Structure formats: C-alpha cells, structure tokens
Amino acid sequence: MHPIVHHPVVTKLLELFENADFSTQLASELASFGQRDEGVCLRIDAVICAKPNITVDDDKSLPLGWLSMEKDRYSTITPNHAAFLNLAATSSSDPYARCGGSGTCPSASRNELGNPRHKTVSGLRPSKSSAIAVVTEDSGSDSDTNTGVRLRPSNVRIEPSFRQLHSDTRFPQRKRPTKSTTAPTLQPSTIDKLVSGIWRQVHSPVNLSVSFPDRRTEFSLRTGVSQAVFQEINGLCKKYYDQSRSSRALEMVVQAYWVECYEARIASIRLDCPTYTNAEARMAALKEACNTLGWQEKELRNRMAVWRGYKEIKDSGGWASLIFAGSGVYRFCKYRIGFDNGLTTRLRHTAFSLEVAADTLHPGWRDLLHVINQNESCRYSGHPHEWVTVDTGPALPLKSTYSHLALSNGFNYEFVDDCMIDREVFGEDDPRRGLGIDPGICQTCKERQSDDGISNHCSCFPSLFGGVRHPPPVQLYHTASGKNNGVIARCPFERGTAIAEFVGLVTYGIDGLDVMIGGTQERPYQIFQGQKGNFTRFINHSCRPNSQFQRFYWRGIERILVVSRGVSAGSEITVNYSDSYWRKLQKNCLCGEPGCRFAHRIETNAASLPSLQEA
Numbered sequence: 001m002h003p004i005v006h007h008p009v010v011t012k013l014l015e016l017f018e019n020a021d022f023s024t025q026l027a028s029e030l031a032s033f034g035q036r037d038e039g040v041c042l043r044i045d046a047v048i049c050a051k052p053n054i055t056v057d058d059d060k061s062l063p064l065g066w067l068s069m070e071k072d073r074y075s076t077i078t079p080n081h082a083a084f085l086n087l088a089a090t091s092s093s094d095p096y097a098r099c100g101g102s103g104t105c106p107s108a109s110r111n112e113l114g115n116p117r118h119k120t121v122s123g124l125r126p127s128k129s130s131a132i133a134v135v136t137e138d139s140g141s142d143s144d145t146n147t148g149v150r151l152r153p154s155n156v157r158i159e160p161s162f163r164q165l166h167s168d169t170r171f172p173q174r175k176r177p178t179k180s181t182t183a184p185t186l187q188p189s190t191i192d193k194l195v196s197g198i199w200r201q202v203h204s205p206v207n208l209s210v211s212f213p214d215r216r217t218e219f220s221l222r223t224g225v226s227q228a229v230f231q232e233i234n235g236l237c238k239k240y241y242d243q244s245r246s247s248r249a250l251e252m253v254v255q256a257y258w259v260e261c262y263e264a265r266i267a268s269i270r271l272d273c274p275t276y277t278n279a280e281a282r283m284a285a286l287k288e289a290c291n292t293l294g295w296q297e298k299e300l301r302n303r304m305a306v307w308r309g310y311k312e313i314k315d316s317g318g319w320a321s322l323i324f325a326g327s328g329v330y331r332f333c334k335y336r337i338g339f340d341n342g343l344t345t346r347l348r349h350t351a352f353s354l355e356v357a358a359d360t361l362h363p364g365w366r367d368l369l370h371v372i373n374q375n376e377s378c379r380y381s382g383h384p385h386e387w388v389t390v391d392t393g394p395a396l397p398l399k400s401t402y403s404h405l406a407l408s409n410g411f412n413y414e415f416v417d418d419c420m421i422d423r424e425v426f427g428e429d430d431p432r433r434g435l436g437i438d439p440g441i442c443q444t445c446k447e448r449q450s451d452d453g454i455s456n457h458c459s460c461f462p463s464l465f466g467g468v469r470h471p472p473p474v475q476l477y478h479t480a481s482g483k484n485n486g487v488i489a490r491c492p493f494e495r496g497t498a499i500a501e502f503v504g505l506v507t508y509g510i511d512g513l514d515v516m517i518g519g520t521q522e523r524p525y526q527i528f529q530g531q532k533g534n535f536t537r538f539i540n541h542s543c544r545p546n547s548q549f550q551r552f553y554w555r556g557i558e559r560i561l562v563v564s565r566g567v568s569a570g571s572e573i574t575v576n577y578s579d580s581y582w583r584k585l586q587k588n589c590l591c592g593e594p595g596c597r598f599a600h601r602i603e604t605n606a607a608s609l610p611s612l613q614e615a
C-alpha cells in the first residue's frame, strides 16, 4: 500500500478523481483546447514533500489519475482505482507504468484491470402500453341515479372511431444522484451552456424592469459622437460598473453600446483631425475615456475586450440574448470561449425566438434599453405560445399557421393552465378523482402532497406540483417536415422529469376527434383540446419519441403528464400517439425516423390533408 494513500488530502483528491461529474466537467473545460498530443498522457501525481521544488523518486509519488492527450480523448480523466481501493500498486501491475514508453495511454484502450475497454451503450426500451379505459356498449350506465348527473352516454360506442391518446403509468427512470458530493463543481463553459443559460433566465421570474429619471442628450451614432456625448457615455459606464442583477444587465447593455460609441468617436476624431492616423485617433478616444472613467489605459483595454464580446453577442442574438445571459457571459467574453466555433451563428438562429420569449414573459425588459436612449416597443404580445417560431425570421401568429385549412371561423385556441371540467357532463363531480385513495399521500412515492411548498414532501414532479411553477422552456415552432407546428425544447429536460400536464376540457362522448383517454373502465373521461388547453396540444408523434404520456395522482386527482425520456435543448418534443391512433388517421407519419412504422401507408399524398383536429 502506498504510504500517503490515507493522507486526508490525498484521499479527498482520489475521491475527486473518482467522481464521474468531475471528469465530465473537466472534459467540458478542456474541450475548447485545440492542441492534441498523440500517444501521450498527462499523469497527475501526489507527493508529500518538504519543499515544492524537490525532485522525487517515482516510488515516492502516488498517481492519482491521468489524462489522455490523444486526439478526441484529451479530456478523459482516468482515476487510479487501485489507489482508491487501497490496493498495492506494484510497478509490474501498475497500469500507468505503460504510459509514455510504449506510447499507449491506459485511458485510451484499457481499463484498470488491463482488459479492453468496452463502451457502455444505454438504450431506451419501448414501454408496452398499459391497460386503457375502453368503453363498450354494455359498460356502465347513462346516469348516476343518486346525483342525476350524466356520466356517460350509453348509446355511444366510441372505441372504433376514436383517435385516442393513451398514457403510461410507468415512469422513465431518473438519473441516479451521484453518491459523492465532495467534488467541487467546475462550471463547464460551453456554447450550449451559455445558450441554455439565456433560455433558462428568460423563463425565470427575474425582474429586469427599471426606470430612468435622467434623459440623456439625443444623438445618432451615424452622425458621430462628440467629446461631450462620449464623456456622457463614459459616465454611464462608470455608474453601472459592478452593480447587482438588473444593474448587471444594464451594465452589459451600456458596455456593449460603449463599444459602438467608441468606434463612432474614433470616426469623429478622424473627421475633426484629418492628419491623425487610425491608431492616433484610437489613442485619443481611449485617453478621453480614461479621463472620465479614471482607469489606466491598460485597464480599459482589458475591459474593452470583454465589452467587445458583449457587443458581438448582442449583434448576433439581439439585446435580449445579452440581457438574459447569466453571469457566465463575462467568462465567455473574457476568454472568447466558442466565439470561433459557431456561437454567433447559434445566437443568430435563436434571436427571433428569444425575442418572443422575452417580450411575452418579461414585457418590461426593453425598458433597460432606455438607458442608451433606445425606445424599442414590444414586438410580441399575449401568451408565449400564441407565436410560432421560425428558424429564419420573425415568429408568426399562431392563427396564421392554420390559414391553409380555410376554417370558417379561423383557428381559435385559448391557452389555459389547468383542466376545466365539462359541467354538462359531470355536474359537480370530477371524474379524475381517484376513489378510495388518500388525497394527501402520493401514490408513487408515498410522501405527503401539498400545494404549499413547505408542507409538501412529494418531489415526483416538482416543476409542476408542490412548488413554484415557472413557464416551461418550450416554444411552438414551424416544422420543416410538413407536420405544420410542433413543440421545441429550449432547455434540456432530464429523463424522468415532467415537461407539462396535458391540459384541456375534461369531458366525455367526443367521437372522431383527438382526445386523451383517462380514468378507469368504470369512470372514464376524455381530455379534449379542441378549443382550450396548453401547448401539449401541439406535440407531434414520433416512432422514436423522446417523451411519453404518464398518469400521476396529485392530491387525489389523476393528471396526465408529458414526461421526458431525455430531451435535449433545441430538439422537438415528441410522444408516441399509439398504433391505434395511426390506424384511424388518414395520413402518413412524417417523423422521419429510420424505423418509422407509419410512413408510406397511404398511397395518395394524404399527408397534406388536414387532420380532424386541425379542422
């Protein structure tokens, strides 16, 4: 056994290297380095010695792990499991001893036992559909004689012509929380993280509205920036430097704008002093700024590099992308992480969609632009999902995306957050209420359920029940595949987490239109989203879905949820409508999956026919 393996600091470091999260985060940190060294690895050793610069024999140091520096594997940290398990690491069995001499890095091809490394591939197993409520002619009566409420029309045999959606009762397995909590969290700095951060912020309740008592001098960047105006902009920069959240957004707005003013000031100086070279004019503008800001020229130059990054983000993704970028944006701009790897293209793609989210969820966000005298008005009003986002241009009003159907009253859909009970059918009864179950206890985790976050102990679907609900980070988008609209995830949804509740009119007796079937054989109900509901009405089918419908009881009431099977940001949210649904639909499936089961079923170009629901 190596003598220092039990030293508490060394033990901690070994634990750290064993933690898969640490490895992943390190991977993401290192991913931005372009350089690769074939056939070598970096060994990370622990040595306890009197002075840091002492030379140490190999047998005095304990390898903690190594990083392969080969192409594409650069970032994998492979812990020294033998040390972790307190096994004696003899030089003959020591896996890292092979590294360097032979040019073979153990992390690249072998595991710690020297066996070839096999990639573990996880797979989603398609779930068998659970038992569903099917109504037959002889099942149940027409009315409840006690209440006089019509429960189900007995003369309707609905099953043969329904386009029914069913839900599952089994839960996609959630990722197990990692055992060790000792690893420090290195924040991966990837483009995905920045973009995801922007979307998360825009869907959070952050308050950005602010009022400005003092109006600034009117001027135009195009006609030039005088010394007095530039001094004023510099004053603003000074004022908003290093302040809190909404001031942080303000600060970035001012700084991105400062870069524009600085360029305009240089142009003005060159006009005023035609003998100046460009470099001289830049120096003059810089000096003017330093005078007001009270900074050294070097200091300002360093900061200016970050401010230029802010301006680039704003130029590509619009002001909203800068304003809703999290605190990580500073690091992004300081080290220019990912700027050359398509960050600006990514932002340009989402600029319009982000504006929809910002305008509808934070109507006051544009007030921040008053600080730089830009009085932009809101472009998108109403509910966030009343707009259909398009990759290449401004979002379209939802109604307009159904104009091809030439509906007599146009397309009308009211967005609501909760199900409504059809009182004509159910009276005061709620058919979703589970009989004989304790409404206070979760049927799944057996913990106490409460709408009050403090008393609630059920954490099955915390984004929907028992806590504060935030708007889901999803948008309607126009599909390119001919399915008309669909739902796109703007942030990732981890496997097993809820995306939304399937919300609509809780009714019974609808025939020939899309309905969700709920309840039991004795007490069935349908959820109909024909006129009212939420965005789940726009979720398309896929033969390889990334989400599923699932039943869940919240405080004794059955809810149908859309639960993720692992949805990545930017992907379409899809479910399996079921074989029986497709059997009754005169269309071909356009999911585009290699194993699609319902493509090319219909000879005519039936895919372009309106669906019954659309009609």
Ligand SMILES: C[S@@+](CC[C@H](N)C(=O)[O-])C[C@H]1O[C@@H](n2cnc3c(N)ncnc32)[C@H](O)[C@@H]1O
Pocket (backbone or CB within 6 Å): 482, 483, 484, 485, 486, 514, 537, 538, 539, 540, 541, 542, 585, 587, 588, 589, 590, 591, 610, 611, 612, 613, 614
């Ligand atoms: C609940 S709506 C989904 C939203 C719909 N795409 C829209 O724009 O309103 C269901 C209808 O969408 C269409 N749809 C959904 N998934 C589809 C797929 N994979 N292929 C073709 N059409 C699909 C069918 O017309 C289906 O009847």
